[in-house]
Amino acid sequence: MRYLILLDGTPPEGPPPPELMEAISVLGAEATSSGAMLDTAGLAPSAFGARVDLTGGAITVADGPFAEAKELISYALYEVRSKEEAVEWANRFLQVHQQHWPAWEGGARVLKLFGPEDFAAMS
Amino acid sequence: MVDGAGTAQRAIEAVWRIEAGRLVAGLARVTGDVGLAEELAQDALVVALEQWPVSGIPPNPAGWLMTTAKNRGIDAARRRGTYQRKLEEIGRDQELSTGGRGDDLEDALDDDIGDDLLRLLFTACHPVLSVESRVALTLRCLGGLTTSEIARGFLIPEKTAGQRISRAKKTLTDNGVVFAMPDAAERAARLGSVLEVVYLIFNEGYAAHAGDDWMRPALCQEALRLARLLATLVPDDPEVHGFAALLELQASRIPARTTADGDPVLLLDQDRRRWDRTLLRRGLESLARAEQLASAPGTDAPALGAYAIQAEIAACHARAATPAETDWRRISALYVLLRHAWPSPVVELNRAVAVGFAEGPERGLAVVDAIAGTPALASYPQLPAVRADLLARLGRTAEARESYEAAAALSGNAREREVYAAKARATG
Numbered sequence: 001m002r003y004l005i006l007l008d009g010t011p012p013e014g015p016p017p018p019e020l021m022e023a024i025s026v027l028g029a030e031a032t033s034s035g036a037m038l039d040t041a042g043l044a045p046s047a048f049g050a051r052v053d054l055t056g057g058a059i060t061v062a063d064g065p066f067a068e069a070k071e072l073i074s075y076a077l078y079e080v081r082s083k084e085e086a087v088e089w090a091n092r093f094l095q096v097h098q099q100h101w102p103a104w105e106g107g108a109r110v111l112k113l114f115g116p117e118d119f120a121a122m123s
Numbered sequence: 124m125v126d127g128a129g130t131a132q133r134a135i136e137a138v139w140r141i142e143a144g145r146l147v148a149g150l151a152r153v154t155g156d157v158g159l160a161e162e163l164a165q166d167a168l169v170v171a172l173e174q175w176p177v178s179g180i181p182p183n184p185a186g187w188l189m190t191t192a193k194n195r196g197i198d199a200a201r202r203r204g205t206y207q208r209k210l211e212e213i214g215r216d217q218e219l220s221t222g223g224r225g226d227d228l229e230d231a232l233d234d235d236i237g238d239d240l241l242r243l244l245f246t247a248c249h250p251v252l253s254v255e256s257r258v259a260l261t262l263r264c265l266g267g268l269t270t271s272e273i274a275r276g277f278l279i280p281e282k283t284a285g286q287r288i289s290r291a292k293k294t295l296t297d298n299g300v301v302f303a304m305p306d307a308a309e310r311a312a313r314l315g316s317v318l319e320v321v322y323l324i325f326n327e328g329y330a331a332h333a334g335d336d337w338m339r340p341a342l343c344q345e346a347l348r349l350a351r352l353l354a355t356l357v358p359d360d361p362e363v364h365g366f367a368a369l370l371e372l373q374a375s376r377i378p379a380r381t382t383a384d385g386d387p388v389l390l391l392d393q394d395r396r397r398w399d400r401t402l403l404r405r406g407l408e409s410l411a412r413a414e415q416l417a418s419a420p421g422t423d424a425p426a427l428g429a430y431a432i433q434a435e436i437a438a439c440h441a442r443a444a445t446p447a448e449t450d451w452r453r454i455s456a457l458y459v460l461l462r463h464a465w466p467s468p469v470v471e472l473n474r475a476v477a478v479g480f481a482e483g484p485e486r487g488l489a490v491v492d493a494i495a496g497t498p499a500l501a502s503y504p505q506l507p508a509v510r511a512d513l514l515a516r517l518g519r520t521a522e523a524r525e526s527y528e529a530a531a532a533l534s535g536n537a538r539e540r541e542v543y544a545a546k547a548r549a550t551g
Contacts (some may be wrong), residue, residue, distance in 0.1 A: 033355035034141065035348030038401055077401070078342065084137035095182070117340070117372075118379050 002038075003078045003086035005091065008070040009106020015085040020100035029094055031078070036089065040076035044065065077113075086110050138184040139168055143267025144352075145185070148239035150192055151302045157246050158292030161264050161304075163199070167192035168454035211487060240265070241356045242304055244349075247291075248316045251298045251536035257320045263288050265352075266345050276342045314357065318366050318430060321349045325370055331379075343374055354409065364413035365431020369404030372437035375399040386538050391446045403441050410434050430464035434458055451481035468497045469505075476509055484516040504533035508543055512549070519551035 031037035046064035076093075080086050090103050090108035097104045143164065150160035159302040181187040211360045226464050262268040264278070272285035294300075328342030341466045350367040357363045388394075426448035427435070436457050441451040459473035473508045479487025491510050500506045511526035527547035534540040 001196075033352055035351035036141070038405065041520075079347075080137075081140055081341065082133060082137055082346070084133045085140055088137045088141060090133070 001082075001115050001117060003080060003083070004111045005076045005078060005086065005090050005093075006109040006111065007073045007075070007106060008068075009073050009097075009104060010070055011073075011106075012101070012103040016104075017100050020096060023096040023100055024093070027096060029092065031076075031089055035102050036078050036080055036085070038077045040074065042064060042074045043072045045071055046121065073106065082114065113116070128176045131180070132172060132343040134180055135168070135171050135175055135184075138180070138188070139171075140267050142185045142188060142411040144240055144243065145236055147264045148191065148236065149189060150196070150245040150303040151243055151246070152235075153193065154196060154241050155302050157243065157260075157295060157302055158201075159196070159263065163196045164188070164360055166195045170195075189533070192227060194379055227240065235354050237242035238304065238342065240290070242302055244317050244353070244356075245305055245313050246295065246300060248313065248318060248320045249260070249295065249300050250313075251300060252291050252294055253287075254320070254323065256287050256294065257316065258286040258323055259284060259318050260291040261349070262324065262345065265349060276339055276345075278339075302447070314360070314363070317353065318362070320367075321346050321370075322366070322430075324349070325373070329373060329498060340377075343370075343377070346370060347374055361417035362428035362431055363529055364409045364416065365434045366511070367439060368406045368409035368413060368434035369430050371402045371409060372441050375406060375441065382522055387542055391488060395444060398441070406434070407438055407441065410438050427460075429461060432461045432464055436461070449480065450478050455481045468494050468500050469503070471499065472503075474505060475513070479509075479513050479516070484513040486515045488517070504530045504543065506530075507533065508546075511546065515550055524550040 002108055011075045028037065028040065046066045046068065051062045051064065053062070053064060076089075078086050080089075087110055088112050094106070095109060096105070144358075146164045146167070147157070147160050150163050151157045153270075154160050154163070157314065158461045162528035170191050171188060172186075175184075243264055247264050248257045251259065258277075259273055262273050266274075271281050272287065273288075274281040277284070305311075315431045324342050324528075325346035326338050328346065329342075347370050350370045353363050354367045360469075375398050376390070376393060378399055379395065380388055381390060410431070413427065413434070417427050417431070436454050439450050439454045441456070455474055456472060457479035458477055461470050462474065471490065475487045475490035477487075478490050488510070491506070491513065494500060494509070495506065507526045508530035511523045511530060514523035514526055526546050527550060528541050531543035531547060534543060
């Protein structure tokens with residue numbers, strides 16, 4: 001089953017410590033080689049993006065940035081056997097932040113993607 | 124409380140799932156014995172299942188499991204009276220584990236964990252073992268599957284699965300198989316055995332995808348994980364990347380391979396919009412890597428092998444948005460290559476399909492008829508099915524219907540039988 005992990009956060013001033021970037025790349029290599037991580041990428045600040053809304057029958061387009069408390073930072077797509085496994089990878093990702101950039105605060109949303117197993121269960 | 128314990132147990136299983144291979148591989152390096160390593164890892168899991176629901180999951184669960192397993196190893200060695208020797212062996216690494224969270228130990232292991240995992244795969248797929256034992260031991264040691272999961276995956280009694288694993292361990296010990304990297308001369312053959320085992324696991328899940336038990340389809344994912352792992356462990360081998368490509372591409376079709384009712388849908392009838400784009404893209408990327416490695420200037424890597432050629436064929440289907448856009452000329456040329464790499468009447472039968480589309484049904488039929496008398500295909504329902512398709516396209520409907528009926532009669536799978544029977548009814 002697949003999970004999309006969306007990371008958001010409020011980075012402290014200044015660039016992330018090199019140790020963090022190194023730890024993230026080690027963790028990423030581990031997750032990739034174990035076959036669990038299918039895809040990942042960093043997300044640019046919302047100032048670089050836009051938002052398309054349908055409200056009251058009208059479609060509007062608004063350029064970023066958006067006044068969100070936290071910016072989305074990255075996504076990762078995992079193929080795992082249980083929700084707990086996806087949570088464990090998210091946990092490890094936050095642990096390296098905790099260890100190498102203590103002032104950083106953020107969260108990981110672990111979202112399940114529907115897969116063939118869900119439709120098999122419904123039919 | 125019950126909920127808390129259940130949550131902890133599932134969390135432990137998740138950690139186990141992620142770490143089992145690395146744990147067994149690291150322990151096998153320390154003990155030199157895959158069977159013992161696997162038992163020590165299992166012991167550590169049991170301790171975790173007892174302690175973590177109460178104490179909470181430690182910050183570095185992988186390091187915790189490794190340290191616990193090693194301590195159990197020392198205890199076990201002491202009980203067997205070989206304490207001194209084992210202590211010397213285990214002690215070397217134990218000294219490294221004095222860091223509070225086991226980080227030093229992890230760092231030390233990280234240096235060659237890749238080699239350890241590869242050694243573990245080579246040992247679990249050792250030629251002294253029967254193929255069934257290789258499969259069971261690989262799933263157990265690399266995938267962290269339980270005996271019951273292996274039994275359900277292969278539709279065998281749990282006792283049989285347990286026997287396969289214990290017999291495999293005993294055979295390794297009896298034959299003095301050490302936990303070592305095969306030498307260069309033997310490496311290719313052993314790699315071939317690993318790929319064969321992983322392919323068997325994949326096919327067991329792929330063939331059974333319509334089954335009721337989630338464990339059978341889960342074998343596909345298990346095999347995919349092993350293939351992805353191998354591609355990082357042996358990054359320079361084109362055939363390994365070709366193998367990974369083949370599995371990704373075949374798996375990408377899973378969502379379209381059955382109807383909502385679980386009936387099989389043949390490749391050319393599948394709704395290609397339902398193919399899994401992520402797996403398809405990954406498969407094409409792995410194949411590009413294989414091609415690049417096989418054709419790099421000055422390389423001594425072999426030309427594309429049988430798995431990579433099959434991946435090339437799968438890629439031809441993957442690249443075609445509709446069946447009509449399929450590059451059948453390329454596919455039939457690839458089948459000629461495949462026939463050299465892996466001579467088999469089934470390959471020839473598949474070539475007949477491609478020739479039938481590339482050069483017309485008459486030419487395809489000639490290829491089928493040339494192998495129709497092959498004893499290996501005497502009870503193979505796809506032979507009359509392919510023949511029936513070609514006859515139908517030639518307008519020889521009575522013969523086509525007869526041939527579809529023959530295919531239905533030969534099929535051992537109820538759903539497949541119905542697909543052929545329906546085609547027979549629809550013909551003429």
